[in-house]
Amino acid sequence: MWRVDGDRTKPFPSLQLSEELGVSRTPVREAVKILAAEGLLQVRPRSGASIKIVNPQEVKQLFEAAGAIETAASKLAIERASEAEIARIVSTHNKMVAAYRINNRATYFEMNQKVHSLIVAAAHNAVLADVHEKLLMRMRRIRYACTNDAGGWKDALGEHEEMLDALKTRDGERLATLLAIHMEQGWQRVRDFVKKEFENS
Structure with missing residues (x-):
C-alpha cells in the first residue's frame, strides 16, 4: 500500500497503517476497496494504492x-419537504454562516456539504440521494482544498443565501436555477486548482 497524503513515492504497508489506526489489516483493505470504488484511490495490482x-x-x-x-x-423538495425539514436546512445554513464569520474552515465546509x-x-427520492452522496464523496477533497x-x-x-430564500418561499424554479448556477460557479472556483494539480501529477 502507498502513502495517501500526497507523497505517492514512499511505501506505506497496510500493517503499519492498521497499527497506527489500532485495527486489523482486514478493515484497512476493505476501506481501500471502498475508496477505490468511489473513485478516491487508484489501486494497481502488486503495487498498492495512491x-x-x-x-x-x-x-x-x-x-x-x-x-x-x-x-x-430541488423541485421535488419544494413539493415534498416538511416544514421541519426546511427548518433543519435553515439551521444548518446558519451554522455554516457562523463558521464563516469565525473563519472555521472545517465546520464551514461540513455545513456547506450538509445543506446540499x-x-x-428533502426530495424523498432514495435513488437521487444515494447517487448524490457518492458524487459528493468523489468531489470532497477537491472542494475542500479550495476553501x-x-x-x-x-x-x-x-x-447559499439566495438559495435559502428560494427554499423558504418554496420557489422551485428559482431554487433549481440558483443551484445550477451555484454548481457551475463551484466548478469555476476549483478549475485552476484542478488543472494545476493534474499538470503537476
Whole structure:
C-alpha cells in the first residue's frame, strides 16, 4: 500500500497503517476497496494504492452531474419537504454562516456539504440521494482544498443565501436555477486548482 497524503513515492504497508489506526489489516483493505470504488484511490495490482488525481474534464463532469441531480431534487423538495425539514436546512445554513464569520474552515465546509445533502434528501427520492452522496464523496477533497480562497468562501455564501430564500418561499424554479448556477460557479472556483494539480501529477 502507498502513502495517501500526497507523497505517492514512499511505501506505506497496510500493517503499519492498521497499527497506527489500532485495527486489523482486514478493515484497512476493505476501506481501500471502498475508496477505490468511489473513485478516491487508484489501486494497481502488486503495487498498492495512491490518491487518484482526476483530470479537469472529469471534475467538470462531476460538477455537472451533481448539479443536474440537485436541480432535479430541488423541485421535488419544494413539493415534498416538511416544514421541519426546511427548518433543519435553515439551521444548518446558519451554522455554516457562523463558521464563516469565525473563519472555521472545517465546520464551514461540513455545513456547506450538509445543506446540499439535506436539500436532496428533502426530495424523498432514495435513488437521487444515494447517487448524490457518492458524487459528493468523489468531489470532497477537491472542494475542500479550495476553501482556503477567502473570495470563494464569500461568493459561495452569497449564493447559499439566495438559495435559502428560494427554499423558504418554496420557489422551485428559482431554487433549481440558483443551484445550477451555484454548481457551475463551484466548478469555476476549483478549475485552476484542478488543472494545476493534474499538470503537476
